[in-house]
Amino acid sequence: MSKKRFLKYATLVAAISVSNFAMAAETIKVGVLHSLSGTMAISETTLKDTMLMLIEEQNKKGGLLGKQLEAVVVDPASNWPLFAEKARELVEKDDVAAIFGCWTSVSRKSILPVVEELDSVVFYPVQYEGEESSKNVFYTGAAPNQQAIPAVDYLMNDLGVERWVLAGTDYVYPRTTNKILEAYLKSHGIADEDILINYTPFGHSDWQSIVSDIKKFGSEGKKTAVVSTINGDANVPFYKELGAQGISSADIPVVAFSVGEEELSGMDTGPLVGHLAAWNYFMSVDSEANDNFIDSWHAYIGDEERVTNDPMEAHYIGFNMWVEAVEKAGTIDAPAVQDAIIGVSVPNLTGGLSAMMPNHHISKPVLIGEIQDDGQFEVVSATNGLVVGDAWSNYLEGSKDLIADWRAPLSCGNYNVKTATCSGQNY
Amino acid sequence: MRSLLRCKGDRMINRWFIKSLSRVMGFLMLVMVTCSHAGEAELATHEATLIKAKFDQKAQIIESWYESDRQQAVQLMEMMLASQLYYHKKQQRLYQVVDAKKGATAQRISDGEAVTISKKRDFKRVSINNHLRSLFRQYISEAGLSSPQPEQRLAAAEAVLGNTEPVLMATITRLRAQETDADVLAAFDLVLAVANLQSEDQTQQQAAINILADSLQPASLNALNAFIDTHPASSLLPVASKAVSKIKGKMKFYGNLETLYFGLSLGSVLVLAGIGLAITFGVMGVINMAHGELIMIGAYTTYVIQQLMPNHIGLSLLVAVPAAFVVSGLVGILIERSVIRFLYGRPLETLLATFGISLILQQAVRSIFSPLNRSVETPTWMAGLIDINPLLSLTQSRMYIIAFCLLVFILLLAIMKRTRLGLQVRAVSQNRNMARAMGVRSEWVDALTFGLGSGVAGIAGVALSQLTNVGPNMGQAYIIDSFMVVVFGGVGNLWGTLLAGLSLGVANKLLEPWAGAVLAKILVLVFIILFIQKRPRGLFPQRGRAAEG
Numbered sequence: 001m002s003k004k005r006f007l008k009y010a011t012l013v014a015a016i017s018v019s020n021f022a023m024a025a026e027t028i029k030v031g032v033l034h035s036l037s038g039t040m041a042i043s044e045t046t047l048k049d050t051m052l053m054l055i056e057e058q059n060k061k062g063g064l065l066g067k068q069l070e071a072v073v074v075d076p077a078s079n080w081p082l083f084a085e086k087a088r089e090l091v092e093k094d095d096v097a098a099i100f101g102c103w104t105s106v107s108r109k110s111i112l113p114v115v116e117e118l119d120s121v122v123f124y125p126v127q128y129e130g131e132e133s134s135k136n137v138f139y140t141g142a143a144p145n146q147q148a149i150p151a152v153d154y155l156m157n158d159l160g161v162e163r164w165v166l167a168g169t170d171y172v173y174p175r176t177t178n179k180i181l182e183a184y185l186k187s188h189g190i191a192d193e194d195i196l197i198n199y200t201p202f203g204h205s206d207w208q209s210i211v212s213d214i215k216k217f218g219s220e221g222k223k224t225a226v227v228s229t230i231n232g233d234a235n236v237p238f239y240k241e242l243g244a245q246g247i248s249s250a251d252i253p254v255v256a257f258s259v260g261e262e263e264l265s266g267m268d269t270g271p272l273v274g275h276l277a278a279w280n281y282f283m284s285v286d287s288e289a290n291d292n293f294i295d296s297w298h299a300y301i302g303d304e305e306r307v308t309n310d311p312m313e314a315h316y317i318g319f320n321m322w323v324e325a326v327e328k329a330g331t332i333d334a335p336a337v338q339d340a341i342i343g344v345s346v347p348n349l350t351g352g353l354s355a356m357m358p359n360h361h362i363s364k365p366v367l368i369g370e371i372q373d374d375g376q377f378e379v380v381s382a383t384n385g386l387v388v389g390d391a392w393s394n395y396l397e398g399s400k401d402l403i404a405d406w407r408a409p410l411s412c413g414n415y416n417v418k419t420a421t422c423s424g425q426n427y
Numbered sequence: 428m429r430s431l432l433r434c435k436g437d438r439m440i441n442r443w444f445i446k447s448l449s450r451v452m453g454f455l456m457l458v459m460v461t462c463s464h465a466g467e468a469e470l471a472t473h474e475a476t477l478i479k480a481k482f483d484q485k486a487q488i489i490e491s492w493y494e495s496d497r498q499q500a501v502q503l504m505e506m507m508l509a510s511q512l513y514y515h516k517k518q519q520r521l522y523q524v525v526d527a528k529k530g531a532t533a534q535r536i537s538d539g540e541a542v543t544i545s546k547k548r549d550f551k552r553v554s555i556n557n558h559l560r561s562l563f564r565q566y567i568s569e570a571g572l573s574s575p576q577p578e579q580r581l582a583a584a585e586a587v588l589g590n591t592e593p594v595l596m597a598t599i600t601r602l603r604a605q606e607t608d609a610d611v612l613a614a615f616d617l618v619l620a621v622a623n624l625q626s627e628d629q630t631q632q633q634a635a636i637n638i639l640a641d642s643l644q645p646a647s648l649n650a651l652n653a654f655i656d657t658h659p660a661s662s663l664l665p666v667a668s669k670a671v672s673k674i675k676g677k678m679k680f681y682g683n684l685e686t687l688y689f690g691l692s693l694g695s696v697l698v699l700a701g702i703g704l705a706i707t708f709g710v711m712g713v714i715n716m717a718h719g720e721l722i723m724i725g726a727y728t729t730y731v732i733q734q735l736m737p738n739h740i741g742l743s744l745l746v747a748v749p750a751a752f753v754v755s756g757l758v759g760i761l762i763e764r765s766v767i768r769f770l771y772g773r774p775l776e777t778l779l780a781t782f783g784i785s786l787i788l789q790q791a792v793r794s795i796f797s798p799l800n801r802s803v804e805t806p807t808w809m810a811g812l813i814d815i816n817p818l819l820s821l822t823q824s825r826m827y828i829i830a831f832c833l834l835v836f837i838l839l840l841a842i843m844k845r846t847r848l849g850l851q852v853r854a855v856s857q858n859r860n861m862a863r864a865m866g867v868r869s870e871w872v873d874a875l876t877f878g879l880g881s882g883v884a885g886i887a888g889v890a891l892s893q894l895t896n897v898g899p900n901m902g903q904a905y906i907i908d909s910f911m912v913v914v915f916g917g918v919g920n921l922w923g924t925l926l927a928g929l930s931l932g933v934a935n936k937l938l939e940p941w942a943g944a945v946l947a948k949i950l951v952l953v954f955i956i957l958f959i960q961k962r963p964r965g966l967f968p969q970r971g972r973a974a975e976g
Binding site for chain 1: 482510554556557558560561564589645646649653685686689692693696790793798799800801802803804805810812820822823824825894895896897898899900903904935936939940943944945948
């Protein structure tokens, strides 16, 4: 090869490699850890799309710290051990600055050891059972005192409910939530025989006897309500059976914690009208921030019929908090972001502000809504102000003396105020 | 002469008559006008406030409206319960809208004028919450007590059972005196009996206890229990306790009947899911892990047909049955011809291959439709309850599913016993080589059998779309149950599948109230495992040298 040609090729190769290197150095990677297949796909695929939309919008605003954001999407396929593997892959191999992901508590608990060992930053957008506060996780979903307890208050005070059915799917979230609710109800003087607790496996499809039992339990003269922590696919046959056996929402109202606009879009909502759900956000809330969010979501996804729901708002809040914390700290390093994010306050979609608390939970309003026949919710009750998420429930023996405070000097997720010790176990 | 006199007198009478008639008419018109004006005045006063009111204020407005103009208030309450009462945001007037979309008619409440909706967002629904719903139902049933139709009176009487308010009792006593319908009379007596339990007169109390003892309403039991709690020293205590135990005995009996019904309906679902597998497993010994996905394909076919015929939901289900049979059958034949044909005699490879096919089918559905569940509507003729008595109500949809299951079973039995294909299928499953020697094309029979089994799975999918959610993971929930039914009942035997499915369903439902849903399923599985130890071939094993070999 002639010297001239060699020089030409060499400069071309050098230019390409330099530009690649430059491009590679220009992006901040954001991990998206949501199931895109398996049983949880119906809930989690929307969240992946939400994250991609938020990242695209932030990039249009100029990115973060002068660099563009790049989404790294992995599919843990509703397989809990795979969540841990994928989380490790995101942090070690892809070098992401933050992970937005998980839905079920099982998946979150699976990734905890990994993200604590690698000191990463995770934003968890789904309502859960509490009893946890990790240095590396920021809980933008509702804790029990931001969803379950206010819902029970509404039923007790506004609807005069005196008999309670606590129906849930058999895993950690409903079990823990029902423990908290049972203690709460008993502390308000409800007798043992006025509480009926029932667990069913995931995907349970034959609800005839259980609904018939609920009907009998509710026909003893006192106003009865069902508090439902039934998760996933089992909700559809449950509500269908309620309708088939003629139980209307005016007779025995059902308040659900895991049924939102997305789950309703797959059901015939005619027989469900009047049943309730408790969340911190509804698509039907009238606010400018919400209207803008819904418009950009419809423009992004290209389908006017798609709905928005509470976990999407949680990701919206979490992402904006992370962006602000990174800008405040001036770096994407996890320890700096963990310090900078406490106290950060961003607008939520219901017209107010949400702030990140020292226990890694946020402050949100609590809304109770009734299902309408178009699959939307009509708000029938709202808390006056914001409710601060409480990681450790005040109604359980083992946790009422615990607080979480990640600021110096405590820097502890489960500090016992009575014995003034940090339990040393990192959650 | 007489006639003249009469004429004169008549004319006088006529004049007087006309005069008084006109006076009466005038008076009546005045009354009517004032009444309608009063109605209009009522509407005018309340219309504006009702639109702006919050939920508690709405309750107060409706209450006062009910006092002054009962008929109009009941009309409006019925409209609100049916989500048909809207208001025009700019005009601030109330409208009745049956279907709120562009081009539909809205009827103004005040003067009945009909308007066409040009922009849906001009109208907003008058919203109510659960508290208002139960309040309205109470008022409507009270108003229904004096309705001209006996069914409405009966429904109203049953709705107020348990209410012992003195004004209501007086109304009912008054209405009872004029009542002619026997059922309504009995219902009124029951309502009064609940109130009479608290009276001072012992004979009245005794009569009330006797009436309540024969009633099956849960409210009667509550009233008797309340009586026993509040009158511990009464001499009627033994009579009341006897009445309570009589009602409780009946409740237990009907409860058991209901559990049996639930068990049969669960069993019929299991039979529908498993019968297709019994055929394919029985004839070819092929373990088809994609059977659940074939059920799912049948359910999605129903969804697609409902999308194509949105105005004929009832008919769509009947069209979906043969359509699902064909679609799932074709997919089954495709699987057999392309994959399973090459793996005969190798059960482990077939298992793996069909498992892979199930994943492919699941992801295909996820990509074509969406990972979210699809909503399949229940036609109106299938929804509803059959009330046998206040303690036993059977859901209509389940009744249709049980009937449908038996129909499918009988049809399959007929195909197997009466048709040429059935003969060939039975021959091939008993002794393949001998059948081939007799001129039966065993590969063709294999393909058709697989198609038949898959088609039946598709039909099961149509039935299941009415009971549970239609999503890509639907098949996973039924594959284990299908295998359970087939293994328990005996491979290849239709009667075995029917008996196995029904008995497993009944067993599951009997255990559920006692052990809980999770444990009941575990116990049933343990039972099957133990049963298989004793009788490895199931309830009705296959006969024939090849089978026993």
